[in-house]
Amino acid sequence: MKRLLTIAGAASQGSAGIQADLKTFQERNVYGMSVITATVANNQTTEQGIFLRPLEEIEAQFYAATEMVGVDTIKTGMLFSADIIEKVVQLIDHYPVPHVVVDPVMIGKMGSQLLENEAIQTMKQLLLPRATIMTPNRYEAAKLLDKHPSQTKAELIEDAKALYQFGSTYVIVKGGRIEDEAIDVLYDGERVQLFHSSPVHTIHTSGAGCSFASCLAAELAKGKTISEAVDISKSYVWYAIQYALNFGEGIGSVNHAAKRMYS
């Protein structure tokens, strides 16, 4: 079984972050491990706060996973501060793996700030050049490029090309629902590839981004090509959104088990 390590924040309401990553790893038949960078105890009605883990604890978690079990692929999510990014980069350099999937999460759907503005520069300079693939949505792409969020397919393509300058081997910009399709744009420095699916008309999409990046990491670890891994991840998340969980209040969670249950 391939061994996957997510370095991300815990999302107490269960849809996103570490919780989404581990649920997705289980669904994709890989062995999941975690380094928790922070605990996000927010939902749409309460703001209990964001509790950062000390750098020493982040390092200890990383070694607990790499020394005892070993890691085939790393996925990063919420890293919050420049200090945490620097620590994670140091750890990744110490333990090289074939694939690092960087999901540059910035703002959660519940409104939580998951990356400090001052940390964006550090992410661009230190983390993105180490990524096999970076997976921003169009809002994160806009922040990284210091522009307005793209509204059209043509603009998403320009974003993917511009983001490639930050040094990841591949870039995928997730359009989400745009031009009445769910379009993602993959760029490898030469070729643009578009991935389409029908849009699901729902607000219950919390965790879609984390689950997409985790599925991508799992499939790359299993030896799939980038295009195959994106295809599988798009289908995995489409089912997760189509069969999303509405808990009766606010934005509901994607259903991480939906592809297994309903396809």
Ligand SMILES: Nc1ncnc2c1ncn2[C@@H]1O[C@H](COP(=O)(O)OP(=O)(O)O)[C@@H](O)[C@H]1O
């Ligand atoms: N309403 C939707 N219907 C179908 N696919 C969607 C929808 N919203 C997002 N997606 C797809 O889900 C994946 C994750 O999207 P992303 O934009 O990262 O979600 P998030 O809103 O959590 O950031 C992408 O492949 C995207 O195209």
Ligand SMILES: Cc1ncc(COP(=O)(O)OP(=O)(O)O)c(N)n1
């Ligand atoms: C702790 C934590 N990490 C990441 C996210 C962002 O999740 P994502 O799947 O990209 O999008 P939403 O859940 O915000 O829809 C998060 N919310 N919490």
